[in-house]
Amino acid sequence: xxxxxRAHRQGDRGDAALTHLLxxxxxxxxxxxxxxxxxxxxxxxSRREILLLLAEQPRPVGELxxxxxxxxxxxxxxxxxxxxxxxxxxxxxxxRRVYRVEPAALLALRxxxxxxxxxxxxxxxxxxxxxxxxxxx
Numbered sequence: 001x002x003x004x005x006r007a008h009r010q011g012d013r014g015d016a017a018l019t020h021l022l023x024x025x026x027x028x029x030x031x032x033x034x035x036x037x038x039x040x041x042x043x044x045x046s047r048r049e050i051l052l053l054l055a056e057q058p059r060p061v062g063e064l065x066x067x068x069x070x071x072x073x074x075x076x077x078x079x080x081x082x083x084x085x086x087x088x089x090x091x092x093x094x095x096r097r098v099y100r101v102e103p104a105a106l107l108a109l110r111x112x113x114x115x116x117x118x119x120x121x122x123x124x125x126x127x128x129x130x131x132x133x134x135x136x137x
Contacts, residue, residue: 058100
């Protein structure tokens with residue numbers, strides 16, 4: 001008897017559904033839909049730790065996993081989410097993937113923070129000015 005093909009074993013679900021099922025079932029804290037907000041992505045502690053390690057230097061998954069208290073598959077899933085969000089990129093070096101921070105993504109985050117603080121400080125200044133005007137009356 002001939003072995004069934006992978007596509008035949010999966011039925012109508014396809015690779016995307018199987019991947020989502022396996023990832024969501026085993027690592028429910030990881031989303032892989034590719035439309036994540038960058039702030040949501042870095043809101044998870046393990047991803048922030050990965051980002052800090054990659055900010056020091058590009059690293060392969062194994063090196064990241066050795067430096068973190070999470071498994072190698074979990075690191076891989078976090079990297080996939082971060083890559084989908086545009087925070088990191090990877091290149092093949094021999095038989096391994098080396099991940100690095102995407103500078104453009106960090107510049108975009110910094111720009112958003114700068115805009116936030118500029119608006120916040122302007123609002124604070126306006127509030128202080130209004131309070132001073134009210135006190136003088």
